[in-house]
Amino acid sequence: MMIDLRSDTVTKPTPQMLEVMLNAQVGDDVFEEDPTVIQLEETAAKMFGKEAGLYCPSGTMTNQIAIKAVTESGTEVICEKGSHVYYYEGGGIMSNSGASVKLIEGNRGRITADDVIKNINADNVHFPESRLVVLENTANRGGGSCYNLEDMQSIAAACKTHNLFLHLDGARIFNACIAKNYSPSDIGQCFNSISVCLSKGLGAPVGSVLLGDKGLIKKARRIRKVFGGGMRQAGYIAAAGLYALNNHINRLVDDHKKAKHIESILKSCSFVKSVLPVETNIVIFGLQDGFKTETILNHLSKNNILAFATGPDTIRFVTHLDISDTMLYDIDKVLKTFN
Numbered sequence: 001m002m003i004d005l006r007s008d009t010v011t012k013p014t015p016q017m018l019e020v021m022l023n024a025q026v027g028d029d030v031f032e033e034d035p036t037v038i039q040l041e042e043t044a045a046k047m048f049g050k051e052a053g054l055y056c057p058s059g060t061m062t063n064q065i066a067i068k069a070v071t072e073s074g075t076e077v078i079c080e081k082g083s084h085v086y087y088y089e090g091g092g093i094m095s096n097s098g099a100s101v102k103l104i105e106g107n108r109g110r111i112t113a114d115d116v117i118k119n120i121n122a123d124n125v126h127f128p129e130s131r132l133v134v135l136e137n138t139a140n141r142g143g144g145s146c147y148n149l150e151d152m153q154s155i156a157a158a159c160k161t162h163n164l165f166l167h168l169d170g171a172r173i174f175n176a177c178i179a180k181n182y183s184p185s186d187i188g189q190c191f192n193s194i195s196v197c198l199s200k201g202l203g204a205p206v207g208s209v210l211l212g213d214k215g216l217i218k219k220a221r222r223i224r225k226v227f228g229g230g231m232r233q234a235g236y237i238a239a240a241g242l243y244a245l246n247n248h249i250n251r252l253v254d255d256h257k258k259a260k261h262i263e264s265i266l267k268s269c270s271f272v273k274s275v276l277p278v279e280t281n282i283v284i285f286g287l288q289d290g291f292k293t294e295t296i297l298n299h300l301s302k303n304n305i306l307a308f309a310t311g312p313d314t315i316r317f318v319t320h321l322d323i324s325d326t327m328l329y330d331i332d333k334v335l336k337t338f339n
Contacts, residue, residue, distance in 0.1 A: 006308040008200040008320035026235035036235030048188035052217035062195035062210040073098035075131035080106040082141035100128040109139020113154035136169040144282030146176040156190040171197040175280040202244035255281040258319040283317040
């Protein structure tokens with residue numbers, strides 16, 4: 001059996017999830033007539049204390065819709081240099097919105113209120129107008145690092161003072177909530193808009209929900225249509241997301257424990273130079289001089305383990321609900337063969 005640690009996006013629906021998908025009530029979502037989609041949107045919005053939600057095929061789409069809804073050509077987005085919205089979304093900020101980007105050198109993907117304030121452009125025709133700040137929690141390229149609630153609150157206060165819109169790329173926001181012991185409603189009070197992914201640690205096969213006030217979501221619905229994201233009987237997949245919200249949040253603790261266990265093994269491996277501190281379900285480690293990612297990945301693959309290179313000398317493991325305790329034993333055994 002192949003052990004897939006490339007991402008938590010590779011999960012398959014559980015039997016219980018498949019059952020609720022099969023029995024979902026559906027309608028035409030473009031006509032806003034799919035009852036399961038409506039229930040999912042309302043449930044997610046209520047969790048985070050927001051007025052409304054919009055179900056979309058992906059987190060990239062929800063992020064890009066949020067950016068386009070509040071920016072325009074000649075404005076600027078402020079984010080950390082490794083942010084998913086900048087690094088992994090195909091140049092969408094420029095392509096979709098025509099906006100500029102101000103990149104901040106953060107701490108494992110996280111920035112501070114002071115960083116934001118220092119990077120707001122002066123009201124001068126030579127500079128793009130600072131319009132939007134995007135945070136990512138957890139930070140993918142930061143090894144699943146999490147913001148403290150107080151830091152997000154400080155950034156929110158700075159954005160409010162300087163009339164900046166604040167968006168959260170919450171691809172793994174429930175991992176952060178579990179790790180840092182804050183609630184979705186705590187998060188909701190900080191941000192103008194939030195992208196919540198259902199297809200990572202929560203285990204749904206597809207989909208993200210964009211959350212915000214009613215005015216934003218009304219505008220977002222129009223943008224989704226332009227992006228080609230309008231879906232018809234989407235309740236079959238929305239049912240999986242709804243099941244995940246109701247049943248798969250607390251189990252993220254297991255993924256975090258497995259990631260910490262892998263971290264402890266890697267620290268004893270001779271080919272590993274360093275491991276980013278593990279807070280959630282992502283483990284990123286650097287290789288000693290003389291070791292190549294291709295060599296390590298090929299050896300893992302030959303032993304039925306798949307992983308992902310995040311750079312020329314760094315590799316990522318991501319734990320998820322399809323990684324069993326037995327698989328964890330096999331991972332240990334393979335890693336130790338390098339010593």
